[in-house]
Amino acid sequence: MHIDRPRSADSGADYFRERHRRVAAITIAFASDSDRVELYAARHEVYAVELGQHPPNSAGSLSDPLDNYNVYIKATVADRIVGFVSVTPPGRKYSVDKYFTREDFPFSFDATLYEVRLLTVLPSHRHRAVAGLLMYAALRWIESQGGSRIVAIGRQEVLSLYRKAGLRSLGRKVKSGAVTYELLTATVSEIRQQAEHLQHYLHWLESHAQWRLDIPFQHRPACSHGGAFFDAIGNDFRHLERSREIISADVLDAWFPPSPLVISAVGEHLAFLLRTSPPTDCAGLIEAIARTRNIPADCVVPAAGSSELIFLAFREWLTHKSRVLILDPSYGEYFHVTERIVGCRVVTPQA
16 A cells, blocks of 8 residues: 655645545445456556556556455546455455465454455545545455455565554564565454544545445444333233332333223223234224324324334435434444445434
């Protein structure tokens, strides 16, 4: 990877305004086969002409056999590639195999090991937003694939960036042409923990990105709907007497007892109600709500709780092109449905 640090002469307000303007439209997406020509030309320009890792060639293109199965993630501005990163999936050779034997590594090369390579930013866009977005995108894709460990070789001049991401040195160096690399590794969980400590930075990255990967920007745990109080009572309903000792605070159950008239009516017809299915169209309920609230019956939509309404409504109101702002912490279904069901781009306010 190759980036520049801002010069001291650029440290004023004009520099930061210009930097914000330049990174405001960075699109992160998977590279297509048609992008490969531009990617290989950029690799030649940086790693052959600029850095001297490889000798320049007349074709002005640089690639290797790993490109047959590597996944490229690209950063574009105005439809021009300004940076990229390549990820080698498990099961085949890695680029580190060219420099080290597998006995040199203090971990196994199993089906969950991924290599991050060729983290590159072109000269006109060498600032932290592009590099950070590409590195984070590689992490998110590896997470989505079930990867457990990452290995990489980082150029010595920018090792601080790799370390900030959570990678650590294995104390092994290798020289390729005029470039010296250092061997790095970390588990995915270690890198995720590091990312959790950099939430403000991630919010900043997200605010400057047009995220076009088919995985959400934010890593969120599985949607939790609540109802954990039944773990204490018993999911088999055999100890309902414990309900008198448990306070339900994780779902929106009624906090007041039902009307005595309801209890009386249910009790009178309990045998019938227990063996009979309720009306599927809820017509009587809709009519009662419309009459009581003095609203048209067409404005009433019955559902099995607000979660069902969220699933029904959000898929009608939103598309994968929608950009959604959600306050966090919030109702878990908001994130779940917008990100994982509809595929919206979800953003949260900066911490």
